[in-house]
Amino acid sequence: xxxxxxxIYLLGMLVPGGLGYDRFLAQHRHEVVDEVVSPWRILExxxxxxxxxxxxxxxxxxxxxENYPEVVTQHFLGMTYESRPMYYLKISQPSSNPKKIxxxxxxxxxxxxxxxxxxxxxxxxxxxxxxxxSRIRRLLKNLDFYVLxxxxxxxxxYSWTTDRLWRKSRSSHNxxxxxxxxxxxxxxxSWCSVGATHNCQDLTFCGTGPESEPETKAVSSFIExxxxxxxxxxxxxxxxxxxxxxxGYTKNKSSNHEELIQVGQKAANALKAKHGTDYRVGSSxxxxxxxxxxxxxxxxxxxxPFSYTFELRDNGxxxxxxxxxxxxxxCEEAMxxxxxxxxxxxxxxxxxxxxxxxxxxxxxxxxxMSFTALL
Amino acid sequence: xxxxxxxxxxxxxxxxxxxxxxxxxxxxLALQGAAAAPAGSRTPEDSEWCQDAELPxxxxxxxxxxxxxxxxxxxxxxxxxxxxxxxxxxxxxxxxRKERKVDLVFTTELYSxxxxxxxxxxxxxxxxxxxxxxxxxxxxxxxxxxxxxxRQEEDYQLYRHMKQLxxxxxxxxIPDSHGHIDPSxxxxxxxxxxxxxxxxWEKTTQFLHYYxxxxxxxxxxxxxxxxxxxxxTVLLHEFSTQEIIPCRIHLVxxxxxxxxxxxxxxxxxxxxxxGTEDGSAVAPIELSNF
Numbered sequence: 016x017x018x019x020x021x022x023i024y025l026l027g028m029l030v031p032g033g034l035g036y037d038r039f040l041a042q043h044r045h046e047v048v049d050e051v052v053s054p055w056r057i058l059e060x061x062x063x064x065x066x067x068x069x070x071x072x073x074x075x076x077x078x079x080x081e082n083y084p085e086v087v088t089q090h091f092l093g094m095t096y097e098s099r100p101m102y103y104l105k106i107s108q109p110s111s112n113p114k115k116i117x118x119x120x121x122x123x124x125x126x127x128x129x130x131x132x133x134x135x136x137x138x139x140x141x142x143x144x145x146x147x148x149s150r151i152r153r154l155l156k157n158l159d160f161y162v163l164x165x166x167x168x169x170x171x172x173y174s175w176t177t178d179r180l181w182r183k184s185r186s187s188h189n190x191x192x193x194x195x196x197x198x199x200x201x202x203x204x205s206w207c208s209v210g211a212t213h214n215c216q217d218l219t220f221c222g223t224g225p226e227s228e229p230e231t232k233a234v235s236s237f238i239e240x241x242x243x244x245x246x247x248x249x250x251x252x253x254x255x256x257x258x259x260x261x262x263g264y265t266k267n268k269s270s271n272h273e274e275l276i277q278v279g280q281k282a283a284n285a286l287k288a289k290h291g292t293d294y295r296v297g298s299s300x301x302x303x304x305x306x307x308x309x310x311x312x313x314x315x316x317x318x319x320p321f322s323y324t325f326e327l328r329d330n331g332x333x334x335x336x337x338x339x340x341x342x343x344x345x346c347e348e349a350m351x352x353x354x355x356x357x358x359x360x361x362x363x364x365x366x367x368x369x370x371x372x373x374x375x376x377x378x379x380x381x382x383x384m385s386f387t388a389l390l
Numbered sequence: 391x392x393x394x395x396x397x398x399x400x401x402x403x404x405x406x407x408x409x410x411x412x413x414x415x416x417x418x419l420a421l422q423g424a425a426a427a428p429a430g431s432r433t434p435e436d437s438e439w440c441q442d443a444e445l446p447x448x449x450x451x452x453x454x455x456x457x458x459x460x461x462x463x464x465x466x467x468x469x470x471x472x473x474x475x476x477x478x479x480x481x482x483x484x485x486x487r488k489e490r491k492v493d494l495v496f497t498t499e500l501y502s503x504x505x506x507x508x509x510x511x512x513x514x515x516x517x518x519x520x521x522x523x524x525x526x527x528x529x530x531x532x533x534x535x536x537x538x539x540x541r542q543e544e545d546y547q548l549y550r551h552m553k554q555l556x557x558x559x560x561x562x563x564i565p566d567s568h569g570h571i572d573p574s575x576x577x578x579x580x581x582x583x584x585x586x587x588x589x590x591w592e593k594t595t596q597f598l599h600y601y602x603x604x605x606x607x608x609x610x611x612x613x614x615x616x617x618x619x620x621x622x623t624v625l626l627h628e629f630s631t632q633e634i635i636p637c638r639i640h641l642v643x644x645x646x647x648x649x650x651x652x653x654x655x656x657x658x659x660x661x662x663x664x665g666t667e668d669g670s671a672v673a674p675i676e677l678s679n680f
Binding site for chain 1: 473474625
């Protein structure tokens, strides 16, 4: 049984990276895995401190879904330009409570490999700890986590097979002479007004129109249809060590700018407490550069209150090609930041007339106890 | 120098450096044998400067980057390369030609260190940006991070290691896709980074800044006078455009001697740029089909 699983892993790696998902799925079907792998295996043996090609990430999603059916479901989001399926994982603790959504996507830019690594890490951490970690249990009472481990699947595969520093999608333009749209310039947020170009050859090509790319459309349609319920929109990138708020397309600040700064700074402090790493916090236009058509700005503009871009490690020493030896530390500290934001979101929406009762009960009890001690 | 309207700007809230500290900094720069931009580049000291209180976003960081690239190049020491830790204070002036003068103090760490709590060096610098043009003029002084003898010894070790390598090297890329650099190839990376520092200094403007992403097509061959003659291509990442720019670099290096660099970058829009460092006693090596 276990050797069979090992064979699956091997096959996943032997299959050339350029193959589409459907061919992999066909192979997978030939090696039918009927036996249930005990849950701890997928978390213990999958190497979260290594980078994984897309085939392995698809496989990982399947196994997570199969092994945590009580909290995890896998959902189809749409098809990429090169006809690959986009899946997200929904982590949800069944309850009668009305839920709000945290959305996290990784890998909108192909070369930013640490981002998909973090999405996988995040899922692992939640599933490993949701039963006995009160902090996570509390969050899952009212929040559902939607995680898209790789948004730009075509580009990600291309960065494995052909060009490690590829950034954009793989859509074809100008009669097949030019490839790729910068998906983070393609959202409908002051589209192509600044910090993006109409030239397909550029790395910040905004596409032929807002949401012209299937990947963009898949995400935006999904979020749009649920926007009243989305409390938190996180999009993971590298590098630069930044926590970015809206906006990039203007120096104007969002209506909840002060709150976003406070929450962001608290997250950066929590991050720094882990391994001493410094992340700066600010609006994209203030501390990075002007950009238009970003998913974060778009999310804020349709009303999602907590919308952040994370630029993970490092500061330019290795840049996009971050050594695998740094994956663990990068993910651990980023995890602290994300949990901090989620705590603040939770406090805001579901705090604590309940908590107030608990506190006053404790006070009354201790008063009673000290009173009886005096008797 | 008169203010352009407002008072001194400090990068950290509530932490305004007194005017006397900056004055001391300027005196320090004037008195010490600080590294200065090569002869031939204009240092607009005489222009009418007014103090820019509204410090443009990221200007201090840009100045720190330019200063650090230049420092690394001038130090010519692949085992003592530095990276930016933090900008501590700075102020800027602007003139009628929209040129900017930046005085700043920043801290550095050693590039090669893996320690969690790395030792910090301190640098003070004056940087002139010529209105979006590259090749900022730099005056920079830094406190010592490695003992001189240790640095010389490590440089010489690196040199011996490089001399022993077989040429031509057919290395595909450093680091590999997963960020690994084989320890035996680390000296190549360090030397390549040193040469890239020259290129990055020259190309840095008020708005553009660069990092080395990867090293590819590494070649090396020995020369008659025992220097390392190193020909390679780096992929530079320009941050604001996100572009990857391949640069072919040719450097000649001997421990303790000034570094000589020639380069040729494949620019996208602007005509292909190339630059040469001059001012060395050793005659530059001629290249065929560069």
